[in-house]
Amino acid sequence: MLFNKDKLNLRLYQQTILNSASSQNTLVVLPTGLGKTHIAIALSNSRLKDASKILILAPTKPLALQHMNTFSEFFEPQEELCLLTGEVAPAERKELWSNSKIIFSTPQTIRNDMIYGQINLKDVSLIVFDEAHRAVGDYAYVFIAENYVKQTPNSRILALTASPGSDEYKVDEVCKNLFIKKIEYRSRENIEVKEYVKEIEVTYKSVTLPDEIIAIKSRLERAAQERLSKLKQYGFVKTDKLDGVTKKALLYLQLTLRKQFHSKNFAVARGISVCASIIKLRHMISLVESESLAALNSYFESMWEEERTTKIKSVKDVVNDVNVRAAYTLTRNALENNLENPKLELLKEIVQEQMSLKAASKILVFTEYRANIPKILSVLSDLPMDTHHFIGQGKKGMNQKTQAEVIEKFREGYLNCLVCTSVAEEGLDIPQVDLIVLYTPVPSAIKNIQRRGRTGRQEIGKTIILMASNTADQRYAFIARRKERKMDDIINTLSENKKTFEKVPVAETLDNYTTQKTALVFADSREHGAVIDHLYKSGINVKVGQLKAGDFIISEDIGVERKTTGDFVNSLIDKRLFEQAQKMKQNFVKPIYIIEGKSEDLFSVRNVDSRAILGAMVSLIVDWQLPVIFSRNPEETADIIANLAKREQFDRNKKVSVRFEQKPKILTEQQQYFIEGLPNIGPTAARNLLKHFKTPRSVTNASLDGLKEVEGIGTILAEQIRKLLDEEYKD
Structure with missing residues (x-):
C-alpha cells in the first residue's frame, strides 16, 4: 500500500511513544484529542509488509468507521481498507478479509469469524485495541488477544485508552489480557503534552433542594x-x-x-x-x-x-x-405546581450564559438516566438554540446510523447542544466543545476523564458539575476526584517501575494445528459466549447454525442440551423442560443434558421448592433416560463437549451431521432433509431408511411391516410415519 508520510506530522511525545510501540506491546494512555490514532497510523505503516494485514478494533461500528475514515487519508488504494461488522454477510466478510490489508471491525464480529473459521490471524502483524480499558472479564478483546498471540509468532499489540481506571487490579488485568510489556502515559500536566492542550476550568455548582x-x-x-x-x-x-x-x-x-x-x-x-x-x-x-x-x-x-x-x-x-x-x-x-429539581433551572442559566458569550457554542450535557433526558430537553427548548438527545442503542434507543447523523449535525453546527447518556464518552468523533455540563456526578474516574476530554483542546475548556447539597451528588463528586488522583498514581507507578505483566499463552504453533486431528462440533446459533470460545481454544472446529434440537451436536448419535442452573429452573417453571427432553429423545440416539454452574445455585436462583427441582432431575434420568452431567463453569462444559467429540469421532469413528434450519442444496442432503421431516426421524434414522428403500418415494410408499424392518424403526415409530402419510388433510 502507498502511505502519505508527508501528511503525518508526529509531535515529539508521539514519536517517543511510537518508538516503544515499535519494539514491544504497548498500552498508550493519552487524554482525548492528543493523537492516539495518529500513533496507530504510524505504527501500522511500519508493520505493514507484503503479505501482512493490520487489524483495528473498536467497541462500536461508528467508532470503527471513524477510524477507517481517518486511516483512508493516509493509505492508498482505498479498496484495501475495509469495514467488517455483523451487518455484512459472513461470506462477504470472508472475501473482504482476504482482499484487504487494513481491516476495521468490532471485536464481536472478529471473535465470531475466528470461531467459525472465516478468518485466521496468522498474517496479522498488528492489532490495535481502541478503548483498551474494556479488555477485562469475558469481553471479546481478551479472547482475540489470547488467540492472536498464540497463533502469530510475530504478533504486535497497540492498546489505546484515555483512562484505564483507578483500580490497580483492573489496570493490571487489562495489561495482562493484552500482553502489554510497556505503558506510555502522558497526563494533561505532562511537560511533553502541556503545550498542545488548553486548561480545563472545572467548576462545581450546588443547589439546595426545596x-x-x-x-x-x-x-x-x-x-x-x-x-x-x-x-x-x-x-x-x-x-x-x-x-x-x-x-x-x-x-x-x-x-x-x-x-x-x-x-x-x-x-x-x-x-x-x-x-x-x-x-x-x-x-x-x-x-x-x-x-x-x-x-x-x-x-x-x-x-x-x-x-x-x-x-x-x-x-x-x-x-x-x-x-x-x-x-x-x-x-x-x-x-x-410547576415545582422541579433546581438543578434544571441552574442548567438552563448556565447554557443560556454560554450561548450569550458565543452564539455558535457547542455544548454537551451528561445525565445518568435516560428517563431524565425528556425533561432536560423540555427545559432547554425555550433557549434560542438547537438541542438534541444522544443515547445508546438499547431498548427504544438510537441506532448507529441515527447516532452518526446527529454527530454530523453537531459537528457542522446545525445543533448546539447534545443531551447525552454515557454513549458519548467513548472515542466517537465528537468535535471540540465549548462547555460540558455533568448534570449528575458519577463516582467513576473513567467516565469523568472521558467526558471532560471533549473540551480544552484548541481553547480553554469549561466543565461544570452540578450537585444538590446534602445528597449523594456531593459524595460521588468527591469519590470521582479521589479516583482520578489514584489512577494517576497507579499508572505513573506501573510505567516508571517497568512492571512486567505475566500472562503467557499456551505454546501453540500453526504446525500443531495442521498435524493434530480436529474434531467437529455443530453449535446452535443462539449458543454464544464462553463455551464456544473455549471449544475454539481447545482446537475444536465449530460450525454454527440453527439446530432444531439441542445446543450442540457431537456425532450422529449424541446431542447435548446445555443449561445453566438458572436456565434449568426457568425451563421447569415455564414447562419447557420436558418438551425439550422429548425433542432430544426424538432427534438423538444418545441425548445428554449438561447443567452448568454450582449445584447449590439450582436451589437459589428462583423461589422454587427444592423437591420440585430434584424431582425434575430424577424424571429426566429415570423416566426419560437422559444422562445429566454437571459442570462448574463454561470452561468445564467445553472440556466435556470436546472430549465427547474426540471420543465419538476418533475412537468410535462416528460421523457428525446436522439438519440446520436451512435447506441443503446437494441432492443427497435434500433427500435426507426430506425424510428427516417425518415424525421423530433424526439424521441416523433418515439415512437408515434411505439406505434400505433407496429412494424417498419408496420410503413414503413402504408398508408398516416394511418400515419395521429398518434398523431403529420400531412399531410405534412406524405407526406414526404411516399415520402422517395416510390420514386425510383437514384444513
Missing part, C-alpha cells in the same frame, strides 16, 4: 430505612444506615440469600424480597435528589402499571407502602 422535594426524599428514605432495619434484625447487615450499605452490597447479599433459600428459613425468603425493595427505593431516592421529579414520576407510573399484573413481591411491597404512596402523591402535587 422543602417539597426534601419531603418526598424523606418519605422514600423512611420506607427504605424500615426495610434495612428488618435486614439488620434478621442479622444480614450490621448497620441500618442507608449510607452504610451500597447497591453492590445489597446485590451481593441478595445472591448469598438465594443460595440459602432451600433451607426453608423464613428470614432468608423475606430477606431476598426486602433487598429487592430497598434497591428499588434507592433508585427512587437517586431520581428525586439527582435527576428530576419528572423522571421520578415516570418511574412511579411504570411501577404502578407493573403492580397490576406482576407476582413479584418486591414490586407489590413497594407500591403498597404508605410512605411510597405519600411520596407519589407529593410528587404529582409538586409537578402540578
